[in-house]
Amino acid sequence: MSFRRALPWGILAGILIVYVGSILRMHPENFFGMTQDDTIYFSSAKALADGRGYILPSVPGTPPATKYPVLYPWILSWVWRLNPSFPANLTDAIRITIAFGAIFVALTFYFLRSLKGLNDSEALLLTAVCALHPIVLGYSGGVLTEMPFSAVALATMVVAEKALARNANTSTAVAGGILAGLSMLLRILGLPIAAGIFIAGITRRAWRQTAIWSVSVAPFFGWLVWRTLTSARAIPPPGMAVAGPGFQQTWTFYTSYIGMRKLSMVSGHVVWEMLLSQFIYLLAHVPGLFISSMFGEHIMPWFLGTLVVLGTIVFGLVQQARLGGWQPIHFALPFYLAAILMWDYPEIKRFLIPFLPLIAASLWYGGKEIARELASAIRAPRPAFERAFAAVLGVVAIALALGMAWNFVFSGRAEMAKTSEDAASLLVEKKEAYEWLRANTPPDARVVAGEDVALYLYTGRQAMSHLTLVPAGAYDANQLREDLDHMTDVARAIGAGYWMASPDDSSKQRKAAKPPLEIRFAGIESVLPELFRSSGGRVKIYGTNCILHPEEAACASADRTLFPASNFNSSH
Secondary structure (H helix, E strand, O other): OOHHHHHHHHHHHHHHHHHHHHHHHOOHHHHOOOOOHHHHHHHHHHHHHOOOOOEOOOOOOOOEOOOOOOHHHHHHHHHHHHOOOOOOOHHHHHHHHHHHHHHHHHHHHHHHHHOOOOOHHHHHHHHHHHHOOHHHHHHHOOOOOHHHHHHHHHHHHHHHHHHOOOOOOHHHHHHHHHHHHHHHHHOOOHHHHHHHHHHHHHHHOOHHHHHHHHHHHHHHHHHHHHHHHHOOOOOOOOOOOOOOHHHHHHHHHHHOHHHHHHHHOOOHHHHHHHHHHHHHHHHHHHHHHHHOOOOOOOHHHHHHHHHHHHHHHHHHHHHHHHHHOOOHHHHHHHHHHHHHHOOOOOOHHHHHHHHHHHHHHHHHHHHHHHHHHHHHHHHOOOOHHHHHHHHHHHHHHHHHHHHHHHHHHHOOHHHHHHHHHHHHHHHHHHHHHHHHHHHHOOOOOEEEOOOHHHHHHHHOOEEEOOOOOOHHHHOOHHHHHHHHHOOOHHHHHHOOOEEEEOOOOOOOOOHHHHHHHHHHHHHHHHOOOEEEEOOOOOOEEEEOHHHHOOOOHHHHHHHHHHOOOOOHHHHO
8 A cells, every 4th residue: 555545544543543542541430420321321331230121120119121222232331341350450441432433533534534525634533523623532432322322323424325326236235224123222412314315225226235234224223113112111110100290200200201202292382382492403513513602602692603503504405415316314304403403402403413424514615615715706807896795705614614623623522521530529528438338228228319320339328319301391481490309309209318419419400400500409408417428528429308208297308499399388
């Protein structure tokens, strides 16, 4: 291989080294537990390694794990088999994520290099942008499916481009189908990607290749359908089944995406607002991948910048597709975005990682085409006004491009480093609380805590979060108020003897819900007896006797705070 041909791959290797080094510098183990999903994956992996099946071992009643596909927890189960010592084995789990991330970065270069209108230098630059993007770095250090799914999904779409060519051989089509099936077993969002690829094959009239690809996908799709239809509904144990709505919705959060979605469909007005909000989030977060935090709190510049960047991305995507042909990734994108619209979750950027290479390439190519048109307009023999207007637009475009470059280089990473430091500091105090629970509570004790699954992994004590808010509460103040009134339902339902409090307990909720949630936490904790306080005073454990036995005379003064939706006080 000549030096010139080897050089791009050498630069790619350098990008991968910087990528891995950037992740390790953040000390990613400090982020474990911040999303809750990571702890659920890892605890279910432990259950699989222990031969207990695919369950939620941290949740009282150990219900089946019906919320997430099984492939990622199964991969993580090998971490527990090879190293059952927690939290030491977290390092091994993170290495798996980094390995998938490295595959994603390599595939990004391969994909970008194949696009018409981009040379190797541009492909390498955009690969570096994708590899070192704060969103990619952040999720590359977690025990989450974002990077494994992104790697397999991108591989699925890259291989599909070859698999659905009319002259493709059978093995390529089979490989493409298997990759699509594996993406489904990592995240249910693999389904819309597979749907888009199927439509791409039909559009190309590659009948034989599409049929082979479909037959290869069918066993995976069939298994998902079979598991959905035959899996027993995760019903709370008899003692918990009659618990209040706060417990019911929290249980549903652990066991069913669809069930949680149904809880939010309280009215047509709320459903419409949820869909509209998700659509606005989507339109904002696609360009937000490049201009997030760039304008601070200045709404009008942010709005205009968002429109310009989004328009450039759409323009570049269409122009590039016309130049090089519509690929399976282009067909998969609208199906994927439609699925995101049905997913009531405002942090959309994490879902966009599989398509980040396409979005970045579209922005780059669209920007090049617009710059070329503006330069041509300035040089053309046109009226002075038109040339001056083109020059102004060119200055604005250059300013926006420089702003995005500055934002990319200097924004996000420092914030992640600070978050890691803060999390590490707080974790020291949380570990003190976990040690107290191990030393002072029986093995069958139950706890409510913000990071309940992490508590289980550290202590072996089953736990649940204090409360899961119904998403409709973001659009209906009465729903939020009702949720907060039932804050103690979970503790009563599972017989939790301990209430663990930490300053980050409300951090996983929507921004608007945090202030009332913090006030409600403070009120409850003010009437519970303190059993433990960490050395820094930030993590505390309270006794819950008055939550479990409100009828006792000593609890009369606390009942109105603990149970505002009930009339316990009238019985005293």
